[in-house]
Amino acid sequence: MSDMSGASGAPKSLEQRLKAFEGRSAAVAGVGKDPVNRPMIRHWCEAMGDTNPAYLGPDAIAPPTMLQAWTMGGLSGHTGRTEAYDELLALLDEQGCTAVVATDCEQEYFRPLRPGDEITFDSVIESVSDRKTTKLGTGYFVTTRMEVRVGEHLAGTHRFRILKYAPAHRPERKPPPRPVTRPRPVVNRDNAGFWDGVRQHRLLIQRCTACASLRFPWLPGCNACGCPEWDTIEASGEGTVFSYVVLHHPPFPAFAPPYAVALIELAEGVRMISNVVGVPYDKVRIGQPVRLEFQQHDEELVLPAFRAGGEAA
Structure with a gap:
């Protein structure tokens, strides 16, 4: 268990106790439950609508964004998980931060993963933030950094951040007045051209200028050949x-x-x-x-x- 007193014998503050977890291991010598394999690659690509030929055939590689998938523990949990991470979450639970939400992740890739590769990983508690107040509630951002390896070779890193928080009190919502307008679509730089067309009563479909593949919904690049250039047909x-x-x-x-x-x-x-x-x-x-x-x-x-x-x- 973590030490609750400082060098002087005085009790540590909550912030000191939380910061003491930084640098401690969250998982040691974890082993992927399955080797990299074609069935999981196929399921991933079908779910994502990704038809990149690099993920097919005898020389296939795994999509880089699958990095975390090979380390996931499923219903039975992770291998190699340490007590430190559980202690940190328990300490936050004691402070009323009983709710959790994943906020973001960052990945770096150093070598492709191929069917048959056996995955190992280590994870460290990289940081625990100061107390933060969000719309969800007040709590702490906890960031872990995982290194994923094949043998001695680093395949990639995965930085994962959660918010452990005490849910904010929300006043009872009254039914919205009628009439209520329809929800607005989310318009961003990747799909703005489509919605511009809709306002003109035109349904525009993207077409890759390299391989002429049509795609919908709109994407920043071709999922058949990877070309970022495109035009449209009506x-x-x-x-x-x-x-x-x-x-x-x-x-x-x-x-x-x-x-x-x-x-x-x-x-x-x-x-x-x-x-x-x-x-x-x-x-x-x-x-x-x-x-x-x-x-x-x-x-x-x-x-x-x-x-x-x-x-x-």
């Missing part, structure tokens, strides 16, 4: 219902369940999520032809939707 508006779900619960402001949310396969070959309108929610079917229309929800918001059984409105 969708014809024709499509079919590839899959769908009917949302019954929970209700959200500005939405009136039940309603159908569909994965639409456009005639150009890409797929996008949107609403199906023009038919009752229980009449939506896989393979159903639909056509694009643009719906004006308020003075500012225009969204694409797909109408079944008729021409675009």
Whole structure:
């Protein structure tokens, strides 16, 4: 257990006790539960929609961003975990910081990982912040730094940060007044061109200028060849219902369940999520032809939707 008194015998302050954990090991000689393997690489790439050929075939490498995946302990926990990290979390629990949220991570890559590589790792408690007040509550940021190796070779580092905090008291929320506007899409530098097109009643699809692959949703680079250069084509508006779900619960402001949310396969070959309108929610079917229309929800918001059984409105 950590020492609770200083050299003079006086009790240490909480900040001193927390800072004493900096530099202590959080995991020693941890071993990955599985070697790097093609099935996990395939699952990762399918989930991310990443078709980079570097991750396929006999000379495949693992996507660099999978670095942490090979060290994860699953339901049974990590191997090599030390008492120091558990002691630190217990000390924060004693201070009422019983909630935790992951805030961010940083990775560096030094060599590619290949199927068959056996992973080992060590982790150190790099820093414990001063007491911070956030919208979630008041607590401490704890940063650990992990070194991932294959044999004696450093493959990468993974810096992971959590906030251990005492949840802030939140006053009871009153139901929002009606009418409630639809939530706004998140617009950033990677997808701003798409939303500019929507405001002009045009559905734009990215096209790689190197390999001509089409992609949706919009991305900063081609997931087929990696080229960062692109232009756009305008969708014809024709499509079919590839899959769908009917949302019954929970209700959200500005939405009136039940309603159908569909994965639409456009005639150009890409797929996008949107609403199906023009038919009752229980009449939506896989393979159903639909056509694009643009719906004006308020003075500012225009969204694409797909109408079944008729021409675009």
